[in-house]
Amino acid sequence: MADGSAPVKVSQNDLRELRRVFDFLSDFAPKSKLRRELKPKQERRAKIATFLAHQESVKIVDETGAELPLAVVTLEDRRLEEECAALAVRIGEIDAKPDTVKRVHARDLMMALEFLGKHTNKKEVEDMLWEVDEDIDGAVSWTEFELMFRRNIQDKTGLEPCQLFSVVQFLMYDKDFTGKVSLDETMHMLYNRYGKDRLEAEMKALFGESVTSDGNAELSFLNYLSAVKARATAVAGAAPTTAAAPAAAAAAGAGAGASPSAPAAASSRESSSSRRIFASSAKSRPLTRCVCARSPPRNLLCS
Numbered sequence: 145m146a147d148g149s150a151p152v153k154v155s156q157n158d159l160r161e162l163r164r165v166f167d168f169l170s171d172f173a174p175k176s177k178l179r180r181e182l183k184p185k186q187e188r189r190a191k192i193a194t195f196l197a198h199q200e201s202v203k204i205v206d207e208t209g210a211e212l213p214l215a216v217v218t219l220e221d222r223r224l225e226e227e228c229a230a231l232a233v234r235i236g237e238i239d240a241k242p243d244t245v246k247r248v249h250a251r252d253l254m255m256a257l258e259f260l261g262k263h264t265n266k267k268e269v270e271d272m273l274w275e276v277d278e279d280i281d282g283a284v285s286w287t288e289f290e291l292m293f294r295r296n297i298q299d300k301t302g303l304e305p306c307q308l309f310s311v312v313q314f315l316m317y318d319k320d321f322t323g324k325v326s327l328d329e330t331m332h333m334l335y336n337r338y339g340k341d342r343l344e345a346e347m348k349a350l351f352g353e354s355v356t357s358d359g360n361a362e363l364s365f366l367n368y369l370s371a372v373k374a375r376a377t378a379v380a381g382a383a384p385t386t387a388a389a390p391a392a393a394a395a396a397g398a399g400a401g402a403s404p405s406a407p408a409a410a411s412s413r414e415s416s417s418s419r420r421i422f423a424s425s426a427k428s429r430p431l432t433r434c435v436c437a438r439s440p441p442r443n444l445l446c447s
Contacts, residue, residue: 247283260365275305
């Protein structure tokens, strides 16, 4: 960890949660489109179910507001049931793709961030993926996803690119993907990762004093990013600033999703770019993605 504590081991529970998040993010865009089609049909069926249970007090109407008779409502319910089942099958087919095919693309990540309340543009999201895209195919595979997580959770320098990690870490806390994380959801994972001794400090770093005063405290994604930034600032301010480690001091806290300084971020990208250079050469691609040939991506989610 960049705050000077011992690096955290990646547990089996971490990997299970990481897999859950990867499955959620991979092909998020096409799944989101299908879910948008599915939602109004499910809501209509719920209204029909209420009508069937309380016909004397509940009415079902069409688009013009005209009340529908029982026979028509029953036929509509059967049609909606078939349509909902067909959409659910299509979503399941996407989720059932093998790991060799599943990817998190820029469109997937952009729509997931919008779901979390964070608005970005395509270029910004592409930069986030570029930081961890080892084979430079424009998307993130499960192997790259896991590697990104391991590097960040075990980072002791604070130089590891952390933008995607910030998103993933929040979603790991968000057990039911509501876009908010509760005290209870977060506590169990942090206890497994840090143990009893560090649990309270880690919880207060995220939830502030509400961790003790309000048992129902919860965080949105934007609240989470603010908490991560505040923690990074506090750690950086307390870190030694000797000539031997100015970059590490400036980037302290990035292992928890905090922001490295521009020089530190550039150093990190330069150290990891050799892998991308090799991959580009192997694919006979021009090496324009080398960090030395372009400005470092804007660090949106770590600062």
